[in-house]
Amino acid sequence: MNHTALTGRTAVVTGAASGIGAETARRLAANGARVALLARRADRLKDLAAEIEAGGGTALAVAVDVTDQDSVDAGAARIRAELGRVDLVVNAAGVMLPNPLDDGRIDEWTRMIDTNVTGALRIIRAFTADLVAAAAAGGTADLVDVSSIGAHVTFPNYAVYGATKAALTHLSASLRSELGPRDVRVTNIEPGLTDTELGSHIDNAALGEAGQLGTMFDTIGALSPTDVADLIVYTTSRPRHVNLRHLVILPTHQA
Numbered sequence: 406m407n408h409t410a411l412t413g414r415t416a417v418v419t420g421a422a423s424g425i426g427a428e429t430a431r432r433l434a435a436n437g438a439r440v441a442l443l444a445r446r447a448d449r450l451k452d453l454a455a456e457i458e459a460g461g462g463t464a465l466a467v468a469v470d471v472t473d474q475d476s477v478d479a480g481a482a483r484i485r486a487e488l489g490r491v492d493l494v495v496n497a498a499g500v501m502l503p504n505p506l507d508d509g510r511i512d513e514w515t516r517m518i519d520t521n522v523t524g525a526l527r528i529i530r531a532f533t534a535d536l537v538a539a540a541a542a543g544g545t546a547d548l549v550d551v552s553s554i555g556a557h558v559t560f561p562n563y564a565v566y567g568a569t570k571a572a573l574t575h576l577s578a579s580l581r582s583e584l585g586p587r588d589v590r591v592t593n594i595e596p597g598l599t600d601t602e603l604g605s606h607i608d609n610a611a612l613g614e615a616g617q618l619g620t621m622f623d624t625i626g627a628l629s630p631t632d633v634a635d636l637i638v639y640t641t642s643r644p645r646h647v648n649l650r651h652l653v654i655l656p657t658h659q660a
């Protein structure tokens with residue numbers, strides 16, 4: 406990997422408080438990008454920004470709730486004021502809240518749709534003009550959406566999560582038809598099982614980390630967040646005419 410491959414780029418990474426988003430931010434910064442770190446837990450973001458700065462990188466911690474339009478607007482304004490025009494956006498913020506459909510957990514359905522779909526759209530809305538302007542000025546511009554293998558593979562109890570990820574996958578494909586002709590690359594990444602905090606919010610002991618999800622980790626193993634982050638760095642550091650548009654990354658044992 407060329408460690409200056411992303412020098413001069415300005416990135417926004419959502420979900421940067423943990424897991425795939427945090428590791429992506431680290432790797433983008435290590436490869437020369439200036440990185441805005443977005444999530445709700447400000448303390449986590451501050452610690453990560455300090456770590457990146459201590460390693461010689463540039464990072465800005467911006468506490469943002471992607472389900473709140475005012476929060477996204479304020480965050481975007483601050484990023485532009487402090488880092489300038491953004492040319493790389495990674496939508497990694499997400500929640501996964503499985504439960505039987507019969508339980509009718511509209512609170513969880515709403516949270517997943519607001520975060521995984523509308524939240525990604527709020528970020529896309531905030532930064533698309535920057536991406537288009539960066540590309541028009543001759544630069545490289547990327548939108549990367551972190552979807553899931555759950556967009557294609559059905560699991561009982563994961564119907565709504567899978568539906569949000571299918572929506573994000575389709576959104577990425579459609580946006581590519583609008584943004585590609587303007588030289589903005591759109592990449593949809595679908596990871597399989599990855600060792601992060603994602604399962605820690607499951608409100609069902611039989612399905613959570615001490616139950617079904619834990620058994621999956623034991624039997625098929627998992628990707629590390631670094632595995633996915635490396636793929637994002639590789640993708641965004643290609644020459645500007647090369648768009649890896651749809652990537653599926655799975656642990657080798659996951660069918």
Ligand SMILES: NC(=O)c1ccc[n+]([C@@H]2O[C@H](COP(=O)([O-])OP(=O)(O)OC[C@H]3O[C@@H](n4cnc5c(N)ncnc54)[C@H](OP(=O)(O)O)[C@@H]3O)[C@@H](O)[C@H]2O)c1
Nearest residue numbers: 420422423424425444445446470471498499599601602603
């Ligand atoms: N782990 C897997 O097996 C797997 C597989 C396929 C796809 N994915 C996808 O990968 C993405 C990253 O998840 P992860 O696995 O890295 O899990 P994670 O460690 O739980 O990370 C999720 C991140 O999203 C942030 N977030 C959640 N709600 C938010 C909100 N309303 N506003 C702003 N940020 C919010 C969280 O930070 P705060 O709580 O501080 O806001 C956290 O940093 C998700 O979209 C997930 O669906 C994961």
